[in-house]
Amino acid sequence: MSTTEGLLGRARAAEPADTIAGVAPGQVVSPASTAETAEVLREASARGLTVVARGTGTKQTWGAPPSSVDLVVDTTRMAAVVEHAAGDLIVHAQAGITLAALQETVAPAGQRLALDPLCPGTLGGLIATAGSGPLRYSHGAVRDLLIGITLVRADGVVAKSGGKVVKNVAGYDLGKLLAGSWGSLGVITEATFRLHPLPATSRWVAAPVDGATDADALVQAVVHSQTVPSAVELDRPADDPATLAILVEGTEAGVAARVAALRDLLGGTPEVRDTPPGWWGRPPVGDTLLKLTHEIAGLPRLLDALDTATARHGGRAAVRGSAGVGILHATLPGDAEAVRAVVAELRTASAAWGGDVVVLDGPPEVDPWGPVRGLDLMRRVKDQFDPEHRLAPGRFVGGI
Amino acid sequence: MADIPALAARLRAALGADAVIDDHTQLRTYECDGLAHYKVTPALAVLAEDTRGVAEVVRACHETGVPFVARGSGTGLSGGALPRADGVLIVTSRMRNIVTMDPANQRAVVQPGVINLDVTRAATPLGYYYAPDPSSQQVCSIGGNLAENSGGAHCLKYGFTANHVTGVEWVAPDGEVIRLGGNAPDPTGYDLLGAIVGSEGTLGIATEVTVRLTRLPESVRTLLAAFGGTDEAGAAVSAIIGAGVVPAAVEMMDALAIEAAEAAVACGYPQGAGAVLIVELDGPAPEVERQFAEVEARCRANGAFEIRIAADDVERALFWKGRKSAFAAVGRISPDYIVQDGVIPRTSLPVVLRRISELSASGGVRVANVFHAGDGNLHPLVLFDDSVPGQAERAEEVSGAILDLCIEHGGSITGEHGVGSDKAKYMPRMFTDDDLDTMQMVRCAFDPHGLSNPGKIFPTPRLCGEVPGRRKGVHPVQEAGLAEAF
Structure with missing residues (x-):
């Protein structure tokens, strides 16, 4: 328990700049890896803390405001490219890297991640909000280019799905479920994407x-x-x-x-x-x-x-x-x-x-989401992944 | 034990007498799918005709605690549609209506029993086609494609079923009918559609599918290049991809696969080839012209000793005939064979092929290699003679060792055939217990009683509400009164 407490012990008190959609958090912690994120979430679980993951914070006013934020998990220390296999046209990176930095890493090989979201921040934020831009027309959405994902569950358990090959149907594709889940199912710590050649x-x-x-x-x-x-x-x-x-x-x-x-x-x-x-x-x-x-x-x-x-x-x-x-x-x-x-x-x-x-x-008095088909099933998914509703509580559809 | 005769009577009353099969001899028609060495006769088979019918069956199963398995054309190669002896097989082969063809929205709505190629046939006069093209596309169904997230030779450029399904009408495992997605992108909420496609029938049954239609390309150019061996052919593939070309398809066959294809369909591939590549480009004519020249040059630079260019659709079809018939063709040179399906990073191709060759030699069984070289999806065909004692076991061992090789190189145990009944035991080699546990949370959300195609994908079912290993105390779901352990 001492190590875990050590990590949360390194958390700093939140400042006004940390405010998320008008909600003042308690503390901010900046884990450097999937393993550290898992420790943080285990500790948060033990203490019953509500948690919101944040990258560069470009879209934190989007969606509904969280009903409570005890702890902000700042992902920006997780900014490494783990592997860029240029010959295989894939890149595996930590979730806190910015999209711009990732593009700079793969561009010398004549490649790009063919995603150009409207408000680019980190990879994690891009996945969580399933952002898309003009290239969606030819290259698809986050869900279509994401081939592997690592997440940390609310209880601190680390889980992966997919891998680093483009063609892969082994097991459920959790990446698709996490894409556009607004931080409500887990903290995304690593992702692997398919790349495309840069056009001449x-x-x-x-x-x-x-x-x-x-x-x-x-x-x-x-x-x-x-x-x-x-x-x-x-x-x-x-x-x-x-x-x-x-x-x-x-x-x-x-x-x-x-x-x-x-x-x-x-x-x-x-x-x-x-x-x-x-x-x-x-x-x-x-x-x-x-x-x-x-x-x-x-x-x-x-x-x-x-x-x-x-x-x-x-x-x-x-x-x-x-x-x-x-x-x-x-x-x-x-x-x-x-x-x-x-x-x-x-x-x-x-x-x-x-x-x-x-x-x-938009204004807080407007329901961001509107009617949702399949909401009961979505609630059941949330209850499985985050039974205590501690991850980005209230941010997503139907109060999820 | 559920009362199957009572269930049969209930379903006859609801769906009509001719929709329900309980005669043992007739039921044996459905005892296996394309993976024929797994056989189980279902307790009942129901030929549903519409959504209402499927929902009736599923609701009845839910109420009586009887497992159910959906089956389309039964062409799957992982035993995904293997029936349960204590369960109901829900057959969608009567659900073959194309509901709408909507080129203005680039969508079609079809029933799950519709044959893959029939979507393309209906769309072609409108200038469109359905891109995912598994080799079995003349017989396999869209519902089965959805369950397996089927690929095909052209998914290198166009993606898989998951990238081409934009909506479903869905019968959840409790019998409730819901609609997810439609013609527009990004339906609000979790991407449940993304979870469903490729879930191998374990999350419910699609009764209507909205698929994306793709514009027929202006130009298609195909070449067949013959190489001395797979190393040279593999180097050519790397050079093509490295040049920034994204072909519609890149397929490779080795000498043994070529021999089989020649014996079966006389495709007339170049004499003496140790490997052939089929490379297809499609798109706007001016782009295809430029890139095709690039592809041809890279093949020659890497040792292609003969290059044939398809002059028309007939010649193109002949190139593909050898490739698409390769699985069945192996039956001409070997009494028995295992079709394997694994994935490796494409750049590992040379080393993995050498290792497969060593495994083949040490195991004393021949391996023919056919694969989607562009995306590293291997289909080794392990040949054996079941009448020779011990050969089947050795073939199994070699086949399994090939999967280990895929995992060792950071690949996958299945690229397109699915896990099904066949590969559930390999899942723990690729995923941790925590990974599998987390995936099964999705299943618990959809199907807490585990009635929808149980026994597939996961080696060990997660009891929904079960206390996972590292937890202390009561599972929070249970604690919150949201679920009970059973």
Whole structure:
């Protein structure tokens, strides 16, 4: 017990900067390894402490605020790349490494982790929030590139699933369950990802869009074309007309031919750029941040519903996101009451575009998650992994 | 002991007389899946026609404590659909409707009994296809693919079933029907769909599956390259991947596998090849042209003595015929064989193949190698003659030693065939007790009574509510009154 107490004994008292979504933690501890994290969680378990894991803290205001935080487990001392097997196109790293640092490690081998989330922080935070960005269109989500995971359970037990090979169906895939679990099932300490080659050439083709119907027509034309884009992104600022920008990656000659095909497809005189537009891969700026999912062809219905709902409150939403995937992010005009009303209206209508309305970052009086299918089963999963509800309590769906 | 005749009567009343089979002779049709040396005759088989039917059966099993096993086309190679003698086999072969084809959303909704290739056949006129392509795709079902997270030759570029299923209608082990996901990405909450795909029937049964449709590529180019041996072919694969090319597929066969394929389907591979590679690229024509030249150059630079390029779909089909028929073809050169499925990091290929060759020599059984070389998924075929005393045992030993080799090199005991009945005993070699215990927490959440395909994947079932080794005192779940030990 002495070693364990030694580790928690090294915890420091929380400072105002450690506040998580308005909740002041008791202590902060910074374990350096999976084994140390396990010791910390065993001790926290023995003392019945509530625990929130934190990387660089870029998304700690997202989701619901935790109902209690006795202990912050700061993962940023776990920032090592354990193995980069360039020939196998995989990387195994500790969860506290930043995505940027990881990319710098693998880039000299001509490789990348093909994830470009909107608010990049650490790998652990990326997995816990299942963040995605423009490259989702071509390379999939965190769940699709994550091939192995190590987590520490609420009781301090270390568990792994997957491994370091891309093709692997031995046992349950806990990585998928942990991805997007918002710290509520375990503390992620290590992860292994599949890598992809860096493209030789990247080019962006950007065209103006005239309203929701036009956006839909252009997106449909692009996704059904043979140009095989890496990303299909829509940007519609609150006050300005919209732009559809398409990323094409590949060999120099191949990209040139595909860009030419896209210019024909989009009509008019689209802009061709060697660098991304300034807004590329960033969330729209505002006090609230919504994640709106839709079936691909549901795009115009979602945009219309959003405009109708926000117009009632005298404003217009800024919208940006992966229209070719079915994930948009939006900021809403108006006060907390307006946000609540717009979100409620969208949730009522969302069957029309087949998606969900999540308030990633917003006023505390708005339910971040909305209705959830399979919630009973999710509660049972939580009860298995964290029966005392000490990990990020209250942060996730249904009060999980 | 449950009253099986009463259960049969109940299910006949609910689903119709012709849906329930309890005649022993008829039941023997279902005694095994593609792993034919495991045989168990189920107590009952039920041919469900819809979600309601499956839910009726599962609810009845839940209420009477009878285990159930789902079965699609029965092509699985790990005994995942091996019945229980005391249980009900739920057969989905009557659930073969393609519910919707929706190219505007790039999705199709299908019933679980739909044959994999039929999804592609229905999507092709619309310019789409279903990407996961297990070698058995002409007969295997989407429900089975979902259970096993099936791969195929083209998953190197396009991913596995898990990457292509976006929604399910699901009958949970208590008979409750839930919908998870749909056409849109990222359904709110835990990724239960991610837990379900590849869970080998242990978390419930899919009764409707939403799958992603992939745009048919503009261009497909395929080459067949012959090498002196597997070392050169392996070096060529490394060079291709190292050049930043992500082929749609890279397949390798060694001399013995080639011999078998020639005997079975006369695929006409180059004479004297110690190894052949099939490399396929697909995508936009201008990209494929550039990269194909790269692939060809890397093959030549690494000792390919003959390269054939498929001129059309017919020639391409011929290249693939040898590869896709390889498992069955081995039957032409050996009376009995074991199909193994293991994974290694691709760069370990040369050393692992040498070790397999040594194991084959010392064990006195021949091993033919067929594999998805791009992702290190080996399919060694261990040949033996069951009529020779001791050979079957030696073949088993060699086959098991190959799995140890995979684990030793940081790989996996299965890349696509699943753990099933066959490999549960190997799971502790790859995972710790804590790993397995944690995985089974998911099972306890879905199926606390352990009725859905029990005995598969995990060597030792976790009693839900059981006190794990390192705990002191009562399990908190029990303490909180949320579950009881049983």
